[in-house]
Amino acid sequence: MKFVIAIIKPFKLDEVRDALSSLDVHGLTVTEVKGYGRQKGHTEIYRGAEYAVNFLPKIKIEVAVDTAIVQQVVDAIAAAAQTGQIGDGKIFVLSLDSILRIRTGETDGDAL
Amino acid sequence: MKFVIAIIKPFKLDEVRDALSSLDVHGLTVTEVKGYGRQKGHTEIYRGAEYAVNFLPKIKIEVAVDTAIVQQVVDAIAAAAQTGQIGDGKIFVLSLDSILRIRTGETDGDAL
Amino acid sequence: MKFVIAIIKPFKLDEVRDALSSLDVHGLTVTEVKGYGRQKGHTEIYRGAEYAVNFLPKIKIEVAVDTAIVQQVVDAIAAAAQTGQIGDGKIFVLSLDSILRIRTGETDGDAL
Amino acid sequence: MLLRYFKKLPILASLVALSPGAAFAQATEAATPNKGDTAWMLMSTVLVFFMILPGIGLFYGGMVRAKNMLSVLTQIMVVACVVCLLWIVYGYSLAFTAGGDFKEFIGDFSKLFLIGVSPASTTADGGLPEYVFICFQMTFAMLTPTLIVGSFAERMRFPAVLLFSILWFTFVYIPIAHMVWGGGLLAEWGALDFAGGTVVHINAGIAGLVGCLLVGKRIGFGKELIAPHSLTMTMIGGAMLWFGWFGFNAGSALKADGGAGLAMINTFVATAAAGLAWLLAEWILKGHPSMLGLVSGAIAGLVAVTPAAGFAGPMGSIVLGLLAGVVCFVFCSTIKNAFGYDDTLDVFGIHGVGGIIGAIATGIVVAPALGGTGLATGEYVMATQVWIQTKAVLVSLLWTGIGSLILFKLVGIFTPLRASSEEEREGLDLAEHGERAYNY
């Protein structure tokens, strides 16, 4: 099993979720994060003070999947989240030792 | 060492923390997240516009533990977080290469 | 490749980012989290009700790096985030299977 | 004292203790209202309206959790709107007409639907256009039941709140208003209540206490952190209450004169004193001077000075404020905990307790020797007056306590009072109103 972490642009969330649904992946967890990277931020001015803000709002999606479909999942996310402009984000894949569904106690593949 | 990630219902946080304390696990990190899964969301109506909201508030707990007690930890979390109803959440276990306590420079087991 | 997760004190974020920049690490993702640990919380009183609040605001930094520089990165973060007082936080290192840059499709080292 | 409207009761009226500045004029129907008085009363009406919305809405709403914010706001606004309509349908008539066989307790139906009232109508003494007086009184009627919702907030169901409020307004508020202001029982006794400490605050405080006892504690009460979601909103609401209360108290002079000025200065100083008293008591006893304490104390002071606003001197009001601030602090932070009931927003601890302190103390601070105005008619004897005040408090305690209990039980027959635990956890905003207050 793999743990996929994707950092994407916020307005792409719905499209990514739909893309995952069409792969029969029906569970995921979303966090609002701030991203720092190549994408240029903006300047905010409050009275005399000017600030360059480099942390931009991003959405982090975490989704656990079977190893068998991890490539498909990564591709689907990438396709849905891409705009072609700097700041589209990254997808990280980690290995997962185990999964447990709290409600039923099912584990690993059954827990997805 | 293992890195345990648990997604739970928000009102279960205090019980889970207590369960972990009784295992002598005294550190954890908590994030407010939104979960998408089998659990049905709700509908919000604002004037003419109706929206089906499928992202539900969840709490993500991250806790690093010694491999020796990881099963106990997972079981304790699961026991404390369970309501038996859809949406209770998942527990993911990942392997951890190293841990460092910033304050002292202690590493791995000593850093917990 | 490694996935470094650092929990730090919020006001240390800028220093940590600068330290990473000087290692030529120019991408990272930041989340506001609550930490529970040795550091003592505070008491809040609202009319008759007194609450001991043990979850303290922390910043979680996630940064994916080449294995070659992971030690440097961890050291840099630790050095920048340290105050020497309880609650300075932890750094966790996990192994990363793969990285993808959504915009270009570049993978792994190229995606950083 | 509020120079309320006694069209057919000139003799009775003259027996009632009046504010010294208020010449009762034995119903000289011909008089044209002074436009300065009218301007002030139009404005005072608007100020009291502001106490309800946004005032009490924010003061209360800020203290609940974000998931119940809209529930509190909706309950307050719906109750105010319903009472607004009922007031012109039957409320004004039943509260402010002379009444028949039970005239000690209730008026009559002669002004249902405001029959016979026109822009040219005036109050009995010709002091104000009748429409203006009706509006001013209406805001008091709208405000009072909204105060109650604070006690069972975060768990009582919307339909139950709605039904209860209609019944309570009809069977508790109207009779008490008639007894105090409409020439009924307490007016006959000579009880002093300048701006409605008994009718509004004791009344609401007791009903709230009964309500929260019947509905039970919130899930997690005493265990989880149930912190106010926005003390900023509570401060805004509290400040708006103070602002509007100048209309409530100084407007109750029904005139734009030095008597209104006295009520205004008392509304300043008693409030300031009570806010500081709570803050200092908390600082000394709990270690922190909190903003919530400061604002809570200020509201306690406003409640306490309400019946006394036109009778006390400024120094008397300061003492009254200090007393109310300290006592309400001790009550809300210690005594309430000892009893262990869950009055969400301390409706009883502030409006009930503060109202009782104010009602009884009014009998003291009115003393000319203490800088008060004395009585308009008859000689002032402190023990006598305090006893009259105490009796009036007891009457309203009983009437409201028993009445509210019956009405809650009655409502419970038709619709459950309390939300399911699942709804309570999700929050009433989503569960009952299908909305969320915030989407940042």
Add this chain to the structure above:
Amino acid sequence: MLLRYFKKLPILASLVALSPGAAFAQATEAATPNKGDTAWMLMSTVLVFFMILPGIGLFYGGMVRAKNMLSVLTQIMVVACVVCLLWIVYGYSLAFTAGGDFKEFIGDFSKLFLIGVSPASTTADGGLPEYVFICFQMTFAMLTPTLIVGSFAERMRFPAVLLFSILWFTFVYIPIAHMVWGGGLLAEWGALDFAGGTVVHINAGIAGLVGCLLVGKRIGFGKELIAPHSLTMTMIGGAMLWFGWFGFNAGSALKADGGAGLAMINTFVATAAAGLAWLLAEWILKGHPSMLGLVSGAIAGLVAVTPAAGFAGPMGSIVLGLLAGVVCFVFCSTIKNAFGYDDTLDVFGIHGVGGIIGAIATGIVVAPALGGTGLATGEYVMATQVWIQTKAVLVSLLWTGIGSLILFKLVGIFTPLRASSEEEREGLDLAEHGERAYNY
């Protein structure tokens, strides 16, 4: 009805239907304004100001997404400030002087820069200091164009809003104000508009509709969740609108008397009725009684009662309110969706629709048989009056509809109306104003 200012038109003026309480006094220049009236009008002016800021700012702002909050607030405040200055430069003169060859449509330049006005000047009938009257009217002029910005909020560019508002104020608002209040066409016809239902609400509603049709839908409209970022703010703003509207309506009596009292009570009950009507309709048809519905209904009621406030009786106002609440609910929740246009904050659905209902229904509820005041001069015939009201609505529909269309097109020549999709996604706050509303 607003006893507006007809310095040189005493004969014409007497033809205009007046509020019964308002004695027109044939321009007795010598009279000194009554200070009670003046006090009330000073206060009413301040109340109407409060409707703009924070009132409409929060009511609107709460409903947009957090990333566009400052954009809405800035647009409202800038437009209000610009119109404030233009009003004393030429607005007052063009709206409230007699006019020349086109006097049915516009006044003249005799009071540019308020030439000749001093603290001693009064309105023609001596009822008010002229400065006070100018200020009161100014707040209406400031408010109206700010209402429009709700329809194209979250996507129209700031420079375009600014330019459009200046032009619209000049070529649409001023002529309509002159036609209704300045002795122009609609006044001649005898159209009743107590406090500005036509001038303010229909006017703004139509302009908004034109605007949102031209600018197009927001990105994601109908697909993504576009939820109000703070219904708390919307409630605060809505309550402040109601609060300020007492100055708007009861202030339009221009006197502190029983007529103002009537306008005030109507402003209470119609609003309460409309809020409850929307809430109940929604509860029955959609399953949830929402706070947003309650507040929206209240605003619809305020809009609808505006032209009728001094003419209807309280029971007539309740019926008017119920009607406005239900119709506006159906419009905003069903009819709008059927058409599929994106009027962000339902400027047309509430101000346009509610304004039209109110304008026409005023011809009915004024009927003495229905508890209304009847006409000041001439005999009341319902069919006749309803027809006059309808004609007045049609004139302003046409004038505003065509005028706004031309002006939007004109502005589009000089500067793009709509933000780029990137700016829209980022939010106008950062993109246009370089700020963020919230940093928690």
Add this chain to the structure above:
Amino acid sequence: MLLRYFKKLPILASLVALSPGAAFAQATEAATPNKGDTAWMLMSTVLVFFMILPGIGLFYGGMVRAKNMLSVLTQIMVVACVVCLLWIVYGYSLAFTAGGDFKEFIGDFSKLFLIGVSPASTTADGGLPEYVFICFQMTFAMLTPTLIVGSFAERMRFPAVLLFSILWFTFVYIPIAHMVWGGGLLAEWGALDFAGGTVVHINAGIAGLVGCLLVGKRIGFGKELIAPHSLTMTMIGGAMLWFGWFGFNAGSALKADGGAGLAMINTFVATAAAGLAWLLAEWILKGHPSMLGLVSGAIAGLVAVTPAAGFAGPMGSIVLGLLAGVVCFVFCSTIKNAFGYDDTLDVFGIHGVGGIIGAIATGIVVAPALGGTGLATGEYVMATQVWIQTKAVLVSLLWTGIGSLILFKLVGIFTPLRASSEEEREGLDLAEHGERAYNY
């Protein structure tokens, strides 16, 4: 000009420049206050109160970080409450009685605890009930020290703020108020200050400057992003300030007449002009028209027009507003940065700088040739009047600057002025008040 209270100084009073509309009436004690005037002053008092809370509380509070919100609100409310009590204990007496040997600088103790004041007492000319006048003045006294807290916000300790405010009110505010309004030095000179530009704004601005210099910069100032936590709150507060300022300025006419109307229209147009001026200057020079700039400019305009409100004509006020908007913008965005001090909320940059511009310019815009009212007594000579105005500014600069310096030092002996860096990082809300403003 404020027709302040000169009970025993009829001759002196007649020397003072008065607002043309204000007949001074040589202390005809017998006169009964006009109820229209009284109604307006009751209302103005309430409006000025609203400037403090929620007004300045939200305007300031919105600009600090969320972790210091309650600290700002608590400081403002506590200071206002304390001054409220001190005002009736000794403030009113020392500021508004004739005084003895030092009568140029301070009054006397003859009205300590408001001895001798009753609902029947009036001001010397019989214009107002004395209680109403006391209340109106009290709100000015309460407001002024709350303005100061903005300069050292987010780092000064609560006990230090409290102690400083008590001392400052006593040794700085009261003497200046006496000098300007109580028949003291500046009044004798004939300095014009209609509604308190010197007493309130210059006074607070200088004290703030001294305070922030002594307390030092915030941690992270100039390095970290220190963004306002809620510009929405700042807008609400700013709008409420404007709203309340109508009571401040038009109320300072002490009458409901055309003079109040003039002050009101000036309070509209100067503010609008200044807001637009700041916004445009920022748009041109910094690239973005910001909402914070718009609101800041409006406040600068309000400050600047305060001393001139009853003297200038509307066009003069517009020019004054434009000037204040641009100068304060340049000061806050450039000059301040050059000096590098940390005046958290620009108390000096707006109240100090705007106040000085206004005070001096009042000597110009009062010119009849520029549409102003001219002087009530004596002939107007621009150079003379400007010099008088400048001298008055200098006196208050010195008095306040030196006084504040001494008092801060004195307070520092008893309790540390500044929070520890740990407390500052955690935020004063938790560290000092044990509460958090928000729990979403």
